[in-house]
Amino acid sequence: MSILILAEHDGKHIKQSTRQAVTAAGAWQLPVHVLVTGSNSAVLAKEASEIAGVAKVLHADAAHFEHPLAEDVAALLVQLGADYKVILSAHTAFSKSVLPRVAALLDVAMISDAVSITAPATYVRPIYAGNVLSTVESSDAIQVVTIRATSFAAAANGANAEVTAVNAPVSAGLSRWIKEDKTVSDRPELSSARVVVSGGRSLAERFNELLEPLAHRFGGALGATRAAVDAGFAPNDIQVGQTGTIVAPELYFAIGISGAMQHLAGMKDSKIIVAINHDPDAPIFQHADYGLVANLFDAVPELTAALSK
Amino acid sequence: MEWDHNMKVLVAVKHVVDYNIKPRVKQDGSDVDIAGVKMGINPFDEIAVEEAVRLKERGIATEVVAVTIGKANSQDTLRHALAMGADRVVLVETDADLQPLGVAKLLKAVVEREQPRLIILGKQAIDDDLGQTGQMLAALINAGQGTFASVIEVKGDEIEVTREIDGGTDVVALKLPAVVTTDLRLNEPRFIKLPAMMMAKKKPIDNIKAADLGIDIAPRLKQLKVADPEPRKPGIKVANVAELVENLRLAEVL
Ligand SMILES: Cc1cc2nc3c(=O)[nH]c(=O)nc-3n(C[C@H](O)[C@H](O)[C@H](O)COP(=O)(O)OP(=O)(O)OC[C@H]3O[C@@H](n4cnc5c(N)ncnc54)[C@H](O)[C@@H]3O)c2cc1C
Ligand SMILES: Nc1ncnc2c1ncn2[C@@H]1O[C@H](COP(=O)(O)O)[C@@H](O)[C@H]1O
DSSP: OEEEEEOOBOSSSBOHHHHHHHHHHGGGOSOEEEEEEESSOHHHHHHHHTBTTEEEEEEEEOGGGSSOOHHHHHHHHHHHHTTEEEEEEESSHHHHHHHHHHHHHHTOOEEEEESEEETTTEEEEEETTTTEEEEEEEOOSSEEEEEOGGGSOOOOBOOOOEEEEOOOOOOOOSEEEEEEEEOOOSSOOGGGOSEEEEEOGGGGGGHHHHHHHHHHHHTOEEEEOHHHHHTTSSOGGGBBSTTSBOOOOSEEEEESOOOOHHHHTTTTTOSEEEEEESOTTOGGGGGOSEEEESOHHHHHHHHHHHHHO | OGGGSOOEEEEEOOEEEOTTOOOEEOTTSSSEEOTTOOEEEOHHHHHHHHHHHHHHHTTSOSEEEEEEEEOGGGHHHHHHHHHHTOSEEEEEEOOSOOOHHHHHHHHHHHHHHHOOSEEEEESOOTTTOOOOHHHHHHHHTTOEEEEEEEEEEEETTEEEEEEEETTEEEEEEEESSEEEEEOGGGOOOOOOOHHHHHHHHHSOOEEEEGGGGTOOOOOSEEEEEEEOOOOOOOOEEESSHHHHHHHHHHTTOO
């Protein structure tokens, strides 16, 4: 019995979260296979075959996988999955859409967002916005699991696994891809950035003007609270929190952020947290390694200038 | 005319611990202690009800039915849905420990009974934080799914769903009947006025006993224990920007 990891890529590279899933799979000490879906995606299958710890790459190359739909990827995984002990991926928007579908079709439960794994079937996962850690044991023959990527190191290169082509079932035609609108930026991906500079709604129209130079100084990513996104000051894909992206960078700046538990859920595992807030009683200070009580409109430009020296 | 046939919308709503409450772990570590804690409609499900009611107000939906699965006290969440404008509500009553696969199977039974054209769920329940039920239901009824919706638009026999995904948004078109799960930006739920709440109290609740449906909902996951996460070590306040920079330098993150 082996483990099957659903790989994710941006058309150019395998995502770091897939490498983190490979590390998580180590808990079982079983051969790790990686499924790469795409169209004209031989380069991506090759890239996956080089990840240390990967024994085999299953490559499903099909025209309808240029923009893989959850319904179609799930059908493929169900076709392959019966031979596996574990179907695993990172807890990303893509896998969150696909894996519950797979689990239901295989008639097994799914474990979402595991932060630790004890083979063969015990998992720790956060519940209630990360306020509680729940340990669960699954009784199913096939384990369908997503992992919290930030809880696992990324597997480096170091393999030369065999790549096997697999046939994908034809599209079920339940849905159709129409278009996408991805943020183009030269900053690193939020979920894996070394430094994240996040702002709250108080930054208002000056969100980018104030935070971008600071993020730029570190080659970091921008993050935001739900309130900043709802108000239209920041795009949806940079919401950090319980219901947004989970981050755990080396350095996290919380600027003009009150520290609601839904926000903390997405960043409290950061190594160093810096908070800047003019309210000395803001809850965020209870979670910050370094707290600065100041008006952010003065402190942020001053900080950016001091760091650029 | 496209809307001549049934455009019934089914909304699944879960009764959960209020989002403002930080739950406590029971002393024996067996579970979270929710006795006497304030509860209410899962915020994503409130967005789902709002969207369904708006579809009806715009003359697109013909009927809005809300369903919850759970203990008798889940009625409060159904009343909330009624007060927002749902036409009818269904309680599938059970005291059992519920997990998404079992919930999806019970919802499938309700779908077969109600025959909706559109089914809306929340993207995630804020208690278990699993985010599975909508996708599982879609799989079980062999329907298309639009997860993390920020805009939906019914177009003939399809629905177009704008989805909040990693790195931006995308748009998919689903054949109806279809399943949609809500994200935060889909709408801002209306404020419920007292008269609407009073009216909702008088409306009937259709009660089905889960046990009568003959569906296996036995939990597949066993919770072994719960615990508080490890607290962070306390930090310090710095007096000014210079002191902050000095500390970051010492921490070797610059
Ligand atoms: C279902 C649900 C899911 C949610 N999911 C998320 C999530 O994933 N992520 C998330 O972030 N939130 C989430 N929230 C929202 C969360 O509860 C908070 O409302 C939100 O995080 C608050 O954002 P904020 O800190 O920007 O705003 P506020 O709470 O309004 O805080 C603003 C802060 O800015 C400070 N400030 C104002 N002006 C200045 C100034 N000039 N200088 C310095 N400081 C200043 C204030 O002192 C205050 O502390 C969710 C809520 C719900 C109900
Ligand atoms: N017991 C329930 N009754 C009705 N709907 C539910 C129930 N549990 C989950 N749901 C729906 O499924 C969504 C996702 O829940 P979950 O998969 O548990 O995160 C919720 O937002 C609800 O719309």
